[in-house]
Amino acid sequence: MSDYxxxxxxxxxxxxxxxxxxxxxxxxxxxxxxxxxxxxxAGKSTLMKVLSGVYPHGTYSGDIVYNGEVQNFKKISDSExxxxxxxxxxxxxxxxxxxxxxxxxxxxxxxxxxxxxNETIVQxxxxxxxxxxxxxxxxxVKELGVGNQQLVEIAKALSKNVKLLILDxxxxxxxxxxxxxxxxxxxxxxxxxxxxxMISHKLREITAIADTITVLRDGATIxxxxxxxxxxxxxxxxxxxxxxxxxxxxPKREKKExxxxxLELKDWTVFDPAKNREILHKVNINVRKxxxxxxxxxxxxxxxxxxxxVFGNPTGYKITSGKLxxxxxxxxFKHPKEAIKEGLAYVTEDRKGNGLILMQDIRYNTTIANLExxxxxxxxxxxxxxxxxxxxxxxxNIKAPSIEQKVGNLSGGNQQKxxxxxxxxxxxxxLILDxxxxxxxxxxxxxxxxxxNKLVDQGMSIIMISSELPEVLGMSDRxxxxxxxxxxxxxxxxxxxEEKVMAMAIKS
Amino acid sequence: xxxxxxxxxxxxxVSSLMKNNIRDYMMYIAxxxxxxxxxxxxxxxxxxxxxxxxxxxxxxxxxxxxxxxxVILIIVHIDLSVGYVAGFSGAxxxxxxxxxxxxxxxxxxxxLVMGLLIGLYQGLLVTKVGVPAFVTTLAGMFIFRGLLNLxxxxxxxxxxxxxxxxxxxxxxxxxxxxxxxxxxxTMIIGVVIIAAVIYSEIKNRKNKQKYNFEVPSSTVFIVKLxxxxxxxxxxxxxxxxxxxxxxxxxxxxxxxxxxNYMLNKTKLGRAIYGIGGNSxxxxxxxxxxxxxxxxxxxxxxxxAALGGILYASRLQSATPTxxxxxxxxxxxxxxxxxxxxxxxxxxxxxxxxxxxxxxxxTNGMNLMGIDISYQYIVKGLIFVIAVAFDVRTRKK
Numbered sequence: 093m094s095d096y097x098x099x100x101x102x103x104x105x106x107x108x109x110x111x112x113x114x115x116x117x118x119x120x121x122x123x124x125x126x127x128x129x130x131x132x133x134a135g136k137s138t139l140m141k142v143l144s145g146v147y148p149h150g151t152y153s154g155d156i157v158y159n160g161e162v163q164n165f166k167k168i169s170d171s172e173x174x175x176x177x178x179x180x181x182x183x184x185x186x187x188x189x190x191x192x193x194x195x196x197x198x199x200x201x202x203x204x205x206x207x208x209x210n211e212t213i214v215q216x217x218x219x220x221x222x223x224x225x226x227x228x229x230x231x232x233v234k235e236l237g238v239g240n241q242q243l244v245e246i247a248k249a250l251s252k253n254v255k256l257l258i259l260d261x262x263x264x265x266x267x268x269x270x271x272x273x274x275x276x277x278x279x280x281x282x283x284x285x286x287x288x289x290m291i292s293h294k295l296r297e298i299t300a301i302a303d304t305i306t307v308l309r310d311g312a313t314i315x316x317x318x319x320x321x322x323x324x325x326x327x328x329x330x331x332x333x334x335x336x337x338x339x340x341x342x343p344k345r346e347k348k349e350x351x352x353x354x355l356e357l358k359d360w361t362v363f364d365p366a367k368n369r370e371i372l373h374k375v376n377i378n379v380r381k382x383x384x385x386x387x388x389x390x391x392x393x394x395x396x397x398x399x400x401x402v403f404g405n406p407t408g409y410k411i412t413s414g415k416l417x418x419x420x421x422x423x424x425f426k427h428p429k430e431a432i433k434e435g436l437a438y439v440t441e442d443r444k445g446n447g448l449i450l451m452q453d454i455r456y457n458t459t460i461a462n463l464e465x466x467x468x469x470x471x472x473x474x475x476x477x478x479x480x481x482x483x484x485x486x487x488x489n490i491k492a493p494s495i496e497q498k499v500g501n502l503s504g505g506n507q508q509k510x511x512x513x514x515x516x517x518x519x520x521x522x523l524i525l526d527x528x529x530x531x532x533x534x535x536x537x538x539x540x541x542x543x544x545n546k547l548v549d550q551g552m553s554i555i556m557i558s559s560e561l562p563e564v565l566g567m568s569d570r571x572x573x574x575x576x577x578x579x580x581x582x583x584x585x586x587x588x589x590e591e592k593v594m595a596m597a598i599k600s
Numbered sequence: 601x602x603x604x605x606x607x608x609x610x611x612x613x614v615s616s617l618m619k620n621n622i623r624d625y626m627m628y629i630a631x632x633x634x635x636x637x638x639x640x641x642x643x644x645x646x647x648x649x650x651x652x653x654x655x656x657x658x659x660x661x662x663x664x665x666x667x668x669x670x671v672i673l674i675i676v677h678i679d680l681s682v683g684y685v686a687g688f689s690g691a692x693x694x695x696x697x698x699x700x701x702x703x704x705x706x707x708x709x710x711x712l713v714m715g716l717l718i719g720l721y722q723g724l725l726v727t728k729v730g731v732p733a734f735v736t737t738l739a740g741m742f743i744f745r746g747l748l749n750l751x752x753x754x755x756x757x758x759x760x761x762x763x764x765x766x767x768x769x770x771x772x773x774x775x776x777x778x779x780x781x782x783x784x785x786t787m788i789i790g791v792v793i794i795a796a797v798i799y800s801e802i803k804n805r806k807n808k809q810k811y812n813f814e815v816p817s818s819t820v821f822i823v824k825l826x827x828x829x830x831x832x833x834x835x836x837x838x839x840x841x842x843x844x845x846x847x848x849x850x851x852x853x854x855x856x857x858x859x860n861y862m863l864n865k866t867k868l869g870r871a872i873y874g875i876g877g878n879s880x881x882x883x884x885x886x887x888x889x890x891x892x893x894x895x896x897x898x899x900x901x902x903x904a905a906l907g908g909i910l911y912a913s914r915l916q917s918a919t920p921t922x923x924x925x926x927x928x929x930x931x932x933x934x935x936x937x938x939x940x941x942x943x944x945x946x947x948x949x950x951x952x953x954x955x956x957x958x959x960x961x962t963n964g965m966n967l968m969g970i971d972i973s974y975q976y977i978v979k980g981l982i983f984v985i986a987v988a989f990d991v992r993t994r995k996k
Contacts, residue, residue, distance in 0.1 A: 406883045429886040438884065446880035451944050452873065460874055461885040463867045471865040478811050496813060514885070 096157075097122040097256060097287050098143075103154035105135075105142055112138045113152070114311040120256070120304075125278060125288045127298045130308035131333055131533035136291045139308070140258050144178045145171045158256075175255030179245045181264055181531075187234035192216035194233050195248045219247040223277055238391060239270025246277065257281065258289045263297060264531055267390040267559055268594065275301050293533065295326040296562065307332040334535050342566030343538065345545045350569070351381030353420065354553040355402075355436070355522045360414035362401045371397050371409070372577045379522060379553040384544060386568030387557045390597050394577040395557045396441055399524050403438040404428035419521070432461060437515035441526035441557070443504075447511050450500030454492060455481040457499050457510050462518040484513035488543055505536025512543065523547065526557045541567060561590050573597050613817055623938055623993045627950065630986070631957050638964030646964055649842035652835070657769050659959035660848035661686070661910040663952055664855050665926060666933035668903025670951045671859070671896045673934050674876040676943030677726065677733035679897070680927050681740030682904035685718055687923025688748040689908030694758040694918035695751060697765065704765040708909055715905025716898050718744075723897030727890040733897075741927075749920055757919045760912060768851065769914035772844040782837075783844035790836030794829045801825060848910060852952070855903070859948045868892065876944030932979065933958050936986040940994065957982070 098120040105113040113135045120126045128136050142152050145165030156163045158174060165171045168178075185194050195216045200207045216229045225243040233241060242262060249257055259278070263271040275297060278288055292298055298305060305324060307314040314332045317324050330341075356378040364371045372394050379385040387395050401409050402416060404425040415422050418434050425431040428438075440447040448457050458481045459466060466473050466480070481495040490509045492502060499510055508528065515523060525544070529537045544567065548554055558564045564571055565588055573581040573596035581596035618625060638646040645651060665682050672679050689711045696707040718740075725736045752758065760766060775785050801821075808815050815821070839845055863869035871892045874882035883889045907926065912918050937954030939946030958979065965975045 403884070406880075427886075427888055428884055429888060432886040440881075440884060446878070446884055449874050449877035449881050449944075451877045456870070456873075460870060460882075460887075463870060467867060471861075472867065472870070474865075475807065482811070494813065 095122055096120060097159060099155075099157040100139070100143065101155045101157065103139065103142055103152055103156075105138055105147060105152040112311055113142070116154075116308070116311065116313050118306060118313060119316070120287060120289060123282060123285055123287055124303035125282055125290065125301055126304045126306065127302040128289055128291045128306050128308065129293070129295070129298060129329060129333060130314075131535060134308040134333075134533075135311040136308055137260060138311075140178060140260065140289070140291065143171065144168055144176060144258070172252055175253055176258070177249040177252055177254040177256070178258040179242075179249060179260065179262065181261040183238075183241055183245055185233045185241055185244060185248075188232060190230045190232055191220065191227060191236075191244055191247075192229040194244060195219055195229075195251050197248070199252060215251065216247070219251045220244075222250055223247045224273075224280075237270070239266050239273065242266065242270070242274060243277070246281075254286060256287045256289065258291075260291045261293065261531070262290065263292065263294060265391070267392075268561065269390060269598070271297065293531070294560075295329055298329070299324055299326060305329060309333060309335060330534055333533075341534075341538065341541075342563075343542045343545055345549065347549065348382075348569065350383045351551070353378045354381050354418065355379050355555075356415075356417040356420075357402070358415040358417070360398070360401070360416065361412045362397065363410040363412050364397070365408070365410060370412075370577065372401065374414070375574075375577075375579055377555075377572050377579060377582075379555050381521075381551050381553055382548050383569045384548055384554045384556055384567055386564035386571035387555055387574060388559075388561065388564045388571055388593055388597060389574035391559065392576075393574040393597070395574055396526055397577075398574070399438055399526055399555075399557060402431070403436060403524065404431040432518055432520075435519070435521035436524070437461075437518055437520035437522070438524045439508075439511050439515055439526060439528060441530070443507050443511050448499050448507060451498060453496045453498050454485060454490065454502075454510055455495040458484055458495070458513045458517060461514050465517070480517060481513075484516065488513055488516075489539060503533075503536075505532045505539070508532055508536070508540060509543075512540070516547070520552065522553045522555065524555045524557070527559065528556065529558075529560070529563060561593060564593070565590065610817070610819055613820060617816065617820065623990060624950065626989060627936065627938065627953050627957070627986075630982075631953060631960065634957060634960050634964065638960065638967065642964070642967045645967055647838075649838045651963070651967070652838050653772075653842050653846055655956075655959060655963045656846050656852075657848045657914060658963060659955055660769055660846075660852050661907040661914065662926070662929045662933060662959055663852045663955040664903050664910065665900075665907040665930040666937070666951045666955045667855055667859050667948045668900035669927075669930040670934045670937070670939055670946050670948050671863070671872060672733075672900045673931070673939045674872055674943055674946045675879075675893060675896055676876055677893065677896065678931070679722070679733065679737045679740075679900045679904075681718075681722065681737040681744055682900060682907070682930055683923040683926035683928075684741055684744035684748055685715065685901055685904040685923070686908030686911060686926050687921075688744045688751065689715060689905040690912030690922050691748055691751045691758070691918040691920075693765070693909055693912055694760050695755075697760060697762050698758055704762040708765070711905050711909060712902060715902045715908075718905075719898035719901030720894070722901065723894040726897065727893050745923070748923060752918065752920045757917050759917045765909075766913050766916045767847055769846075769848050769910050770916070771847050773847065773850065775844060783840040783842075786836060786840040786844040789845060790833060790840070793836070794832050797828060797832065798825055801828075851906075851910070855906070856948060856952060863948060868895070872896065873944060876946075878944075929955075929958050932983040935990070936983060938990065941987060941991065954986075 096119050100116060100118040103113050103116040116135065116139060118139065130136050141147050143156060145168050148166045149164035163174065186197065192213050196212050201212045201215060202208060213229055220227060220229060223243045223246050225240055225247065227236065227240065233244060236244065262274055266274060278301065282288060302319045305317045305319055307329065357375050360372060360375040361370065362372040375398060389395050400407050401411060404427045405411065406428055423434055444450060455477060459477050463472060466477050478495065485495055488509050490506050490513065492506060499507060502510065528540055544554055556564065556567060569585055571583050571588055572579050573593055575597055583592060635646065665686065669679060669682065692714060693707050693711045696702040696710060697704055722736050722740055725731045726733050773785060775783050777784055805815050805821060863872060871882065871887045874885065874887055875889050875892055879889050911922055933954035934946065934951050935941065936957050937951035961979055961982065962975065965978065
């Protein structure tokens with residue numbers, strides 16, 4: 093088992109102004125599960141793009157040795173021909189096409205010049221069986237959940253006769269159950285001889301599944317740890333990733349004093365006309381001043397829908413019954429604008445999709461939700477605006493050359509900080525954070541957690557929606573668990589354990 | 601920071617400025633190139649004071665419609681109906697003035713209100729009913745073409761006798777003295793404009809320096825100010841040596857100032873760019889997307905009505921063919937002026953340059969006596985080249 097399927101030697105890849113990869117050495121043993129970790133911007137994705145031929149031979153220096161031969165991949169199909177397949181975080185499936193069409197998309201099974209659909213269906217069914225997805229191959233991809241779509245991607249990889257499978261944050265958008273399933277499948281593939289490189293931020297998964305862990309930092313290999321030799325602790329990986337030790341992933345909060353209820357939902361029932369079903373049923377939750385309340389649940393439990401229905405309901409759900417109270421007063425929001433005025437703020441789950449305006453700069457995004465505060469007659473007071481944006485940039489440490497930087501060019505962590513700055517500027521009483529640390533590296537996560545603590549210390553209330561159990565348990569003062577549109581449990585932080593929460597999350 | 605700047609050297613600064621603003625500069629270069637080409641082809645006739653005045657009067661209606669169109673395109677909608685809305689508006693104005701003897705200014709007001717109502721109707725279809733803008737305004741194209749024909753069916757082309765109305769696109773601002781050899785008020789206005797431009801540029805620069813933002817070196821800045829002043833002075837002098845500033849220029853200038861202020865300085869402007877950039881994020885930031893969209897439709901139809909008035913005034917008549925292809929000129933002007941095809945980006949000041957490009961082509965080719973069929977082909981090619989260039993430079 094000591095021979096290497098892949099050796100990347102002295103890889104250097106430069107972009108104008110930055111050395112993204114600086115002499116990276118990366119070796120993968122045949123038949124192992126090799127996890128690649130590092131903060132955002134460490135060079136993981138770039139390295140994989142060099143490997144797969146997205147950056148063609150000649151645009152980087154160094155050698156790729158695969159199965160003992162030096163490879164010069166010019167395009168993705170060159171590497172796929174050799175059995176190297178990448179599955180990206182943003183899935184590349186076509187929602188309107190069927191599973192079998194998707195699986196053989198791009199390498200169709202031909203009979204003469206035309207596509208042999210019968211054979212395609214037979215083969216696709218085999219592939220689906222291999223990944224353990226019990227679904228009709230003729231159903232459309234869009235009818236599947238994200239977890240199962242991930243399986244279809246793997247089925248597609250298998251149909252290409254994959255030898256080396258690369259997964260870029262495969263579990264980032266999956267819930268605990270689907271994540272476990274996927275990891276199980278990866279182990280299963282390993283036993284069938286498929287080598288797997290997995291990029292992930294979830295250290296718990298990594299320590300559970302990896303044979304070898306390679307850490308990248310600032311475009312260079314920091315170390316390769318053999319997990320079969322000894323148990324690798326999360327703390328050790330973090331230390332290598334950030335180059336310093338973080339004693340506690342979740343910063344502790346000094347004072348914990350809770351005031352009156354800042355927001356309360358009573359029997360909140362919501363109907364979605366688009367799906368023609370009730371998506372929330374008699375939800376009762378509250379959050380007090382100075383409190384962080386966690387809202388845990390599996391994907392599709394209705395957490396984001398709950399946030400949207402409270403935050404002015406921009407998606408057009410029908411609120412069939414129930415009351416929303418803010419500071420004890422009943423309110424009805426017809427538009428997010430009204431919710432903002434009452435002191436509610438919502439940091440969305442999908443910061444690129446509906447959180448930020450990427451083509452605009454930091455200044456624009458910081459002030460957009462509260463321009464009223466800057467308007468002088470008709471015109472926006474731009475001097476004041478610049479001051480505000482600079483103040484937030486400094487106080488929450490947004491790393492960018494200036495506030496005139498386009499938000500689309502920032503890293504995930506800094507984008508998230510801009511989102512938070514935007515809502516801090518509206519001076520809310522209640523802040524809803526939807527998956528606040530998704531796709532963000534360890535260092536930035538810590539900063540965001542610290543910021544949350546600071547805000548509640550100042551008397552704000554936070555509702556944190558998160559799929560990551562450790563995060564919810566680490567940060568919340570109290571937590572609710574949701575399943576299928578209802579609250580299935582409420583736990584104080586003292587009584588909450590991962591097992592209890594999971595049991596509630598799968599209750600229906 | 602400023603010391604660093606000086607070390608880089610002037611040449612590098614200019615070349616990096618060029619690189620970063622290539623999209624904007626290309627537009628000016630294209631305009632200069634086109635004007636030079638026609639000047640040579642027409643033995644200088646194109647650049648004569650008379651023709652420049654003419655060009656401005658001809659470009660007026662396209663310019664105001666393009667400004668309205670720019671806003672619609674920024675929020676990633678489109679309005680195909682502007683041409684026939686303009687044609688119909690001109691016809692209504694003419695009928696009001698001739699058949700019903702309505703005072704010309706009242707007639708103009710009525711037509712502008714009608715434009716607003718048309719925008720309201722189309723905007724409500726898009727925002728409340730959910731019919732895509734393309735379909736709504738394509739239907740509008742049919743409807744207003746029909747209304748235009750219907751309204752002129754009995755009379756045919758209506759000659760407009762009202763002098764005040766016709767002066768809008770044929771007249772010039774008055775002068776204080778005669779016999780100075782040039783238009784005195786025009787020169788005074790020119791000096792005031794230059795002073796205002798220099799003042800605002802300096803103020804802007806000082807402000808940027810105060811916040812340590814990057815500014816061009818003082819050499820580049822002064823060269824820019826001088827160049828700008830010279831260009832304005834040349835245009836003003838050309839106009840002053842003929843009959844002065846046309847009323848059309850005053851109207852377009854006012855519309856331009858209002859829209860430029862609205863887009864750059866007000867909440868509404870921020871909302872428009874936000875919706876164009878990401879309408880979901882805008883909605884969740886408290887922007888009422890439907891309301892702003894409705895505004896944009898009202899504004900584009902209002903501008904179409906104004907364009908129709910200017911066009912009818914230019915021809916001193918309302919004809920059943922008015923409006924044909926105006927939407928093409930308006931859309932092309934906006935895109936040539938740098939509105940992003942994917943939305944969220946665009947400036948009305950640049951749209952005016954786009955309109956000048958389009959109308960210079962029309963005017964120049966007319967002077968050369970080029971057949972209208974070739975004119976369409978040339979305009980189409982320039983349009984598609986401009987957008988292709990835009991898309992390529994934006995990718996970098």
